[in-house]
Amino acid sequence: MATHDVNTADSTKDVRTIDKVVDVIATTAPEIRTGLPGRRVASEEENPSGETQMAADVFADDLLCERIGALDGVSEYASEERPEAIDVGSGNLSVAVDPLDGSSNLKPNNTMGTIFAVYDAPLPAHGRDLVAAGYVLYGPVMTMIVARKGSVDEYVIYDDSSYELVREDVTLPDEGTVYGFGGRVPDWTEDFENFAREVEQDASRKLRYGGSMIGDVNQILSYGGIFSYPGLRSAPEGKLRVQFEGYPIGYILETAGGASSDGTQSLLDVDKDELHARTPVHIGNESLIDDLEAALE
Structure with a gap:
């Protein structure tokens, strides 16, 4: 889960x-x-x-x-x-x-x-x-x-x-309407690219990606949906630091009733012992995160 x-x-x-x-x-x-x-x-x-x-x-x-x-x-x-x-x-x-x-x-x-x-x-x-x-x-x-x-x-x-x-008690909207995916598309893995294309096919969702993770995350908290900075072909652990970005953002989204994942498990369960270690980051509505984990199996 x-x-x-x-x-x-x-x-x-x-x-x-x-x-x-x-x-x-x-x-x-x-x-x-x-x-x-x-x-x-x-x-x-x-x-x-x-x-x-x-x-x-x-x-x-x-x-x-x-x-x-x-x-x-x-x-x-x-x-x-x-x-x-x-x-x-x-x-x-x-x-x-x-x-x-x-x-x-x-x-x-x-x-x-x-x-x-x-x-x-x-x-x-x-x-x-x-x-x-x-x-x-x-x-x-x-x-x-x-x-x-x-x-x-x-x-x-x-x-x-x-x-x-x-x-008070901010929660994710039930129906997610925005998405944002980081990293260069040619550097995405095949499984993640296939998942991203499926998300894009839903006409009710709008692309929102601004190059500042916290701005993109706030879009998800406001409108629901999914944000990902995935593991890349050239960087399997992605770009974001687990101590400074992955853990706190996962904590916020899960507290707000959403979900987080590194592709296989909650971001809060990622086990890294180095201060500046990186991790793939996926946050959003639980149904979308479940679909993402299934796509990356």
Whole structure:
């Protein structure tokens, strides 16, 4: 099965720490967004995945590291921009972030986001160690999705760093109407290409793919459907990092009543012991994820 019960924090102290992490993400997001215009250039460094860092990546990572690392109850901080997790204090919880998902969209001024995951274990952790996850979407309106305590909520974040709950207990629509598939089509496997062509044949579905995973995921959460960044002929593990993208996105979608998969199992059951390990990512309505797993058998 592609969906399972998701983990939630048990202790009152851990719940308070999660609330503080969410608050830091929300109140830092306007500063990250305001700092983007002057940082749309490449830095001189590569991140641990071999990708050229943008100045905005480094800026967002530094802000989040400083502020999350200062929280009581957080023991480790890790990001896509750092080779290793760093000790930041004492406590039970570790926080992993993608500070600026889709930073390649800075040049064409398209959607970007910040992804965060809170684990009740040292990093690298397992998907079943997640106790909260979420993301900020830097769209026309700045919004934040948070999965915790078995529910998914949506907030609007304002420029003055205040934020407001606008939807509680967000769930995937029953009928999925959008789809988006990453990777170069000539690099898809035959089985995945056949599945993708079947999805495209349904006239009720519309293609939505913007080059920022978090923007594409938010489309699925809003309208239902399926998003995939599959394993490729040249990269069987795909492109997305399991700690920073696969686990938290799987957690959010499953908490919202959807499903996630690496092609054979829930993303939360993927077992990788390296901080920057990659995994194929498929999320969406359970029926579509079941069809995908059947196609890839």
